[in-house]
Amino acid sequence: MELDDTDREILRILQEDARTPFSEVAxxxxxxxATVHDRVNRMQEAGVIEGYxxxxxxxxxxxxxxxxxxxxxxxxxxxxTLDRLxxxxxxxxxxxTTGEWDVMARVYAExxxxxxxxMFEEVAQMDGFARSQTMVVLGTEHETEELPx
Amino acid sequence: MELDDTDREILRILQEDARTPFSEVAxxxxxxxATVHDRVNRMQEAGVIEGYxxxxxxxxxxxxxxxxxxxxxxxxxxxxTLDRLxxxxxxxxxxxTTGEWDVMARVYAExxxxxxxxMFEEVAQMDGFARSQTMVVLGTEHETEELPx
DNA sequence: GCCGTCACCGACGAATCGACGGAGCGATTC
DNA sequence: GAATCGCTCCGTCGATTCGTCGGTGACGGC
Numbered sequence: 001m002e003l004d005d006t007d008r009e010i011l012r013i014l015q016e017d018a019r020t021p022f023s024e025v026a027x028x029x030x031x032x033x034a035t036v037h038d039r040v041n042r043m044q045e046a047g048v049i050e051g052y053x054x055x056x057x058x059x060x061x062x063x064x065x066x067x068x069x070x071x072x073x074x075x076x077x078x079x080x081t082l083d084r085l086x087x088x089x090x091x092x093x094x095x096x097t098t099g100e101w102d103v104m105a106r107v108y109a110e111x112x113x114x115x116x117x118x119m120f121e122e123v124a125q126m127d128g129f130a131r132s133q134t135m136v137v138l139g140t141e142h143e144t145e146e147l148p149x
Numbered sequence: 150m151e152l153d154d155t156d157r158e159i160l161r162i163l164q165e166d167a168r169t170p171f172s173e174v175a176x177x178x179x180x181x182x183a184t185v186h187d188r189v190n191r192m193q194e195a196g197v198i199e200g201y202x203x204x205x206x207x208x209x210x211x212x213x214x215x216x217x218x219x220x221x222x223x224x225x226x227x228x229x230t231l232d233r234l235x236x237x238x239x240x241x242x243x244x245x246t247t248g249e250w251d252v253m254a255r256v257y258a259e260x261x262x263x264x265x266x267x268m269f270e271e272v273a274q275m276d277g278f279a280r281s282q283t284m285v286v287l288g289t290e291h292e293t294e295e296l297p298x
Numbered sequence: 299g300c301c302g303t304c305a306c307c308g309a310c311g312a313a314t315c316g317a318c319g320g321a322g323c324g325a326t327t328c
Numbered sequence: 329g330a331a332t333c334g335c336t337c338c339g340t341c342g343a344t345t346c347g348t349c350g351g352t353g354a355c356g357g358c
Binding site: 001014015018046048049050051052061063067086090091092098099100101108135136138139140141145149 | 240288
């Protein structure tokens with residue numbers, strides 16, 4: 001789908017605050033709310049906008065620790081292993097990568113103990129698991145949901 | 150802030166679709182919309198809800214490639230280096246970590262060429278930069294914005 | 299000149315937002 | 329046990345927004 005400047009402006013606004021009323025978006029980009037409505041619908045149908053999500057502070061809901069985990073999996077059973085990994089509670093993202101690791105994952109846990117358990121009792125026990133390295137996140141310097149559209 | 154089951158249900162709904170009308174949330178959790186309103190306000194003020202963001206498909210806006218980058222920075226000038234890194238367009242997340250790398254970053258670029266340029270011309274040229282390893286994301290197996298509340 | 303396409307808009311009824319005051323209720327105090 | 333407080337929930341209401349539809353004007357093809 002082709003996006004023009006107006007579409008991109010709308011995306012910018014909704015990336016920053018997805019609950020902005022369309023009438024307010026319309027005011028800012030100097031168009032009618034009906035037009036904004038049309039364009040947002042079009043972008044949703046085309047899959048440009050994949051959804052709208054409330055961002056929750058992990059610490060406030062009991063996730064005191066997070067880690068980035070590099071994984072090696074046995075060749076030939078990657079898919080199987082990944083399916084299992086997806087199902088583990090606390091595993092937020094799973095990426096296949098080039099380089100030192102086959103898979104990079106982002107995990108959240110309540111505390112260091114829970115993280116240890118998650119890694120040793122669940123991840124390391126999976127069929128197809130070869131080895132891993134856990135990099136505990138000490139702090140997040142910068143994190144944005146917004147792509148520079 | 151203490152969250153009860155009702156709060157968590159509201160969070161679940163808004164994490165999944167942040168544009169769900171409060172009246173609809175109210176119907177689903179069997180309470181009045183005024184109550185939902187009250188609780189959402191409370192959670193926003195307490196910082197439990199940090200914001201609402203439209204999720205945009207990176208490929209649809211011209212980011213055809215993404216990588217996870219491990220970085221070593223010179224001791225004593227971490228902050229300085231991180232500030233510079235934050236300002237680089239396409240750098241989406243920056244985490245301080247234990248383990249093999251001081252910093253893990255997630256970067257987006259238009260294509261392989263743009264990624265190479267981003268890494269060699271911008272990141273590697275930064276004061277305080279020591280060395281890095283780029284793991285290109287071949288695919289994302291699983292990715293959710295939703296924490297298991 | 300005619301027609302199709304496209305983007306945009308005005309308008310409108312239905313639904314929602316956002317704010318307020320008050321009801322209900324358990325705990326505390328006197 | 330009466331009064332008071334704190335807390336949660338809700339009814340209500342005017343202002344705003346949603347979501348839709350038909351219509352207008354610009355543009356290009358034939």
